[in-house]
Amino acid sequence: MNRPAQQEEPKTTRTDIKMTAENLDFYYGDFKALHGVSMNFKSCEVTALIGPSGCGKSTFLRCLNRMNDLIPISRVEGAITLDGEDIYAPDVDVVMLRRKVGMVFQKPNPFPKSIFDNVAYGLWVNGVKDKAFVQERVEESLKQAAIWDEVKDRLQATALGLSGGQQQRLCIARALAVKPEVVLMDEPASALDPIATQKIEELIHQLKETYTIIIVTHNMQQAARVSDVTAFFYMGKLIEVGETDTIFTRPKKKQTEDYITGRFG
């Protein structure tokens, strides 16, 4: 296979529905962690998932690219679609799905390899052999992740020598290199200082021009700053979802209001 990741840029507009969850239940063994979650994610929007610790935000996020498949006792009921196709259908290629729906984790997790290799890795795994193409894509991804200027003179240096904030932007570049359509972010700035956090937030703002972004955050100011839509979870249930401004100023449900005003959580 050559240049599989060189497909056309996804042509999307903000009104397209990119992903949906329909009546999603999720179990860890006997424990039901998600109860009938239904919501849509629109293209080129940022959706923030908020709620108190243990309410199921990360579980739900991981369902969106089948990361939970790696947990043997887990079970999903209901449906999740990407561009109208069921991602849990038996014939789905999970590697391809995770290329389309990429993920950035809470703790920056670069490989103990060079900066270049970290970003090129996903391309090699996808069978890309064309060196010039890989070079181009690495540069493009590092630029998109707003870290190119800081690393362009040391691409062969180990990624582990970067600061935490730089490592996280490198991990974002790694996720972007395979041209995902959706980027899932699980508290991507929680391990970072305020300046690095601000850079990640600015980056999210730029990335939504091209990508559909779904972010879990504990930080409500961050949710208010970066997202178009906010979904509030409590005890495994989606309590309320809507435009971020509305959720933060005129929530419909008392539980949402109690949470955003700091009465619990």
Ligand SMILES: Nc1ncnc2c1ncn2[C@@H]1O[C@H](COP(=O)(O)OP(=O)(O)OP(=O)(O)O)[C@@H](O)[C@H]1O
């Ligand atoms: N691998 C697992 N095995 C069993 N139970 C789990 C597992 N991962 C999460 N859970 C449970 O599922 C529920 C939801 O957890 P989840 O991590 O999705 O919540 P969260 O809202 O993301 O929490 P936090 O904000 O603290 O990260 C919790 O009760 C948690 O203990």
